[in-house]
Amino acid sequence: MAERRTGDNPDSSEADLLQIVPTAAPRGGGKGSSGGYDCELVELPPAAFQTACPVCHLFLREPHLISCCGQKICRQCLDPDNPEKTACKLCGEPEFTHLQDRGLERSMKELEARCTYKKEGCEWSGKLGELELHLNRGCDPENQPRECQFVGVACQYRCGEWFQRRHIAAHESKQCPKRPYTCDHCQTYKAVYDDVVQNHYSQCKKYPVACPNKCREFPFERHQLETHFQEECPLVQVVCPYQYAGCKAELVRKDVLQHIEVETSLHLTLLATVTESLVKTSQELRGNVGLVHELNVKQVSMMTECSSKHQQLEQAHGRALQELNRHIVQLTATADVLVKENKELREEKDREVRELMKKLSAAQEGIENLKEEVKTLKVDTVQHSEFPKEFRVKVTSIDMITPAFYTHPHGYRMCLRVCPKGVTGDETHVAVYAYLMQGPFDKHLHWPFMGDITVQLVNQAGDHGHVERVIRFTDKTPDRHSRRVKGKEVSESGWGKKYFLAHEDSLVQRPQGNPVSEKPPHCN
Known part of the structure; x- marks a missing residue:
């Protein structure tokens, strides 16, 4: 579809007045698309011959037979690039295998199909296996291009528009606002089209501009306009050339000559007055010359006297x-002695500094060795951690935090927070949360953390009434609870059971009174 446009594009001409309407991005069936083939078949196969994918509902592309429900689906519909194995999209079976059905794939590629863009006007038809080559790029046996001209293609200059392949060249050469463009006035500034038109044109020295006084029809180059105002424009307001004599007339430049001819008598009168004033001034100046001569004589006398005094001062x-040079020689000798003494002191200090540096280097080496020994002791302590972990906590009305523990040798570092009065202090349930902590092995572990933590509250008054719950960290756990802890000791957000144990089911009596409990940060 095309329409007339009347914009101010400076590179447009009568032959370029058709604007191509943008189209959508390419549909399925092309190179890099997911799922099956999006097209029509010239002749449908028998009903018993499966051609459609039950997931994407398109014609099968690289069909795979899945073991759980016996269905055949496209390879991309299996989501093979997902590192986390998911359940079957058809029957929900978590464990299944799949095998590519190459026989069905060959049969599918031999089916006669029409182009995906048939409704847009493409008349191509051929084997289904050649559809991808047609939609993208390829040549026929005579080496002639045969890619589909109706596929949506993105502009190479990244303007964000998509056009059918048959229109993309016209857009990129004549219409794209981000296409490379050179100023057609100065022929030196190069940028994208929008920058040249919107920014450069307002500053280009050769851009055509009209005289504000409209003294002529054809425009000037911008750099000529100031000279035109000062020297040429006949409509500029100027003053009479005899202004210095007293004429106060103001008129446009083209009327100056006429004004001089008409007002000749006035100008002569003004000039006579000025001349008379100049004659009087000249006479006064002659009288002042004698005074200046007398002043010059007095000045010569004063200069002679000053010269004599100057010689005495010299x-x-x-x-x-x-006398000053004599003192300088004495000071120089003293300075040489001081420099020699300073050099000797510096050499002595340098020797002392080198000895101190050696001692400091030995001390630092000893500190590094001690750090390595401490680190080894920490690693040994972690490696001998065993499970299950048992923590004895005193039952009170405030929240309790267990000592830190590791999930396994060289594993994740964690702690538990027990909230006897619950998260909000409603005193109906005991809440338990797990918090990730900063550990020495974090950079070698996989993040975010995923796993199960089994927590058991043991009734020490008897062999029954124990409560066991599992806190699960999965891929659905919010990132703020399971990400790596940096810049602090413990995570600000815990993950666990808000209703771990109801107070009415607990065998432990609640303490008397209502002390204020500290609310765990970001418990969910």
Whole structure:
């Protein structure tokens, strides 16, 4: 579909007045698409011959037979790139195998099909196995291009628009606002089209502009406009050339000559007045010349007297300079002695600093060895951790935090928080939460953490009434509970059971009074 446009695109011409309407992104069936083939078959196969994928409902592409329900689905519909194995999308079976049905794949590729973009006008038909080559790129036996001209293609200049392949060249060369473009006035500035038109044109020195006074029809280059105002424009407001003589007339440049011819008598009168004033000034200047001569004579006399005094001062300065040089020689000798003593002191200090540096290096090496020994002791302590872990906590009305423990040798570091009065302090349930902590092996572990933590509250008053719950960290656990802890000792958010044990089911009596309990941060 095309429509007329009347924009101000400077590179448009009468032959370029058709604007191509953007289209959508390419549909399934092309190279890199997921699922099956999106097209029509020229002749449908028998009903007993399975051609459609029960997941994407398109014609099968690389069909695979799954073991759980015996269905055949597309390879991409199996989601083979997902590292986490998921259940069957048809029957929900968590464990199943699949095998590619190459015989069915060959049969599918031999079916006669029409182009995915038949409704847009493409008349291609051929084997289903050749559809992908047709939609993307390829040549026929005569080496002629035969890619589909109705496929949506993205503009190479990343303007965000999609066009049918048959229209993309016209868009990229004439319409794309981000296409490379050179200013057609100065022929030097190069950028994208939008930048040239919207930013550069307002500053280009060769951009055509009209005289604001409209003194002529054809425009100027922008850099010529100022000279035109100052020297040429006949409609610029100027003053009379005889303004210095007293004429106060203001008129446009084209009327200056006429004004001079008409007002000749006025200008002569003004000039006569100015001339008379100049003559009087000249006479006054002649009278002042004698005074200036007398002043010059007095100045010469004063200069002679000053010269004599200057010679006397020079002699005094010479004597003072000789005395100063004598003192400088004495100070130089003293300075040489001090420099020698300073050099000896520096060498002695350098020797002391080198000895201290050796001692410091030995001390640092000893500290590093101690750090390695401490780290080894920590690792040994962690490696001998065994399960199950048992923590004895005193039952009170405030929250209790267990000592830190590891899930396994070289594993995740964690702790438990027990809330006897619950999260909100409603005193109806005991809540238990697990918190991840910063550990020495975090950079070698997989994140986010996923696994099961079995927590058992043991009734020490008897052999019954024990309560056991499992806190599960899965891929659905919010990231703030299971991500790696950095920059602090323990995670701000715990994950666990808000209703771990009802108070009415507990065998432990609640303490008397209502002390204020500390609410665990971000318990969910």
